[in-house]
Amino acid sequence: xxxxxxxxxxxxxxxxxxxxxxxxxxxxxxxxxxxxxxxxxxxxxxxxxxxxxxxxxxxxxxxxxxxxxxxxxxxxxxxxxxxxxxxxxxxxxxxxxxxxxxxxxxxxxxxxxxxxxxxxxxxxxxxxxxxxxxxxxxxxxxxxxxxxxxxxxxxxxxxxxxxxxxxxxxxxxxxxxxxxxxxxxxxxxxxxxxxxxxxxxxxxxxxxxxxxxxxxxxxxxxxxxxxxxxxxxxxxxxxxxxxxxxxxxxxxxxx
Numbered sequence: 001x002x003x004x005x006x007x008x009x010x011x012x013x014x015x016x017x018x019x020x021x022x023x024x025x026x027x028x029x030x031x032x033x034x035x036x037x038x039x040x041x042x043x044x045x046x047x048x049x050x051x052x053x054x055x056x057x058x059x060x061x062x063x064x065x066x067x068x069x070x071x072x073x074x075x076x077x078x079x080x081x082x083x084x085x086x087x088x089x090x091x092x093x094x095x096x097x098x099x100x101x102x103x104x105x106x107x108x109x110x111x112x113x114x115x116x117x118x119x120x121x122x123x124x125x126x127x128x129x130x131x132x133x134x135x136x137x138x139x140x141x142x143x144x145x146x147x148x149x150x151x152x153x154x155x156x157x158x159x160x161x162x163x164x165x166x167x168x169x170x171x172x173x174x175x176x177x178x179x180x181x182x183x184x185x186x187x188x189x190x191x192x193x194x195x196x197x198x199x200x201x202x203x204x205x206x207x208x209x210x211x212x213x214x215x216x217x218x219x220x221x222x223x224x225x226x227x228x229x230x231x232x233x234x235x236x237x238x239x240x241x242x243x244x245x246x247x248x249x250x251x252x253x254x255x
Contacts, residue, residue: 012024042063087136088138094117129180138236140184143165172243
């Protein structure tokens, strides 16, 4: 059995980030054409597209603010038309996460984070579902292990991801009759993606990283490739009887 349908392609929201790049590359290596979005950082997005093309697949780069539901719908529809079908939609986007106690978060920051993450994910789901129904396809979104084991000062990650996990379960329950699957991947602390920005701002420091390692059964940080492998697996036909789940890829943090 092929991992993905021969016709159609994948749409990856947030393909310019560290995890998104790894996902796009692995999708291409399994034979998928890929449309990837970015908000800022066109050079990173183009570098991701070159990895897709180097694997012999078609790549389309799209600049989109995922809060703009009309722009998201237009991009998804155009991608499905361009590729002949859309069998996979992946939400790998998200804003910078400020590590703060709830008492120190301004309402405007909380609202903006929720809009960028939870609403951005919903807009992708809403636009992609008609195409995923036609292809009996799959939706996968990035989540967080802090949904199972809360990390202090991490509510700006946990709150929108809790909404996203609810969306995943809802799509799985409501769309399974059309052959659509929906799953999530809980991203543990990794040495890629947002890690470098968090270190530069001081939201991550050595003390935090040492404590994180001690809280993980495997005693090490993860990589973007390890997250991407789980995402691509859940999107593929190898996971054809898995839906409504959030797989924690976190080195055992959420045990």
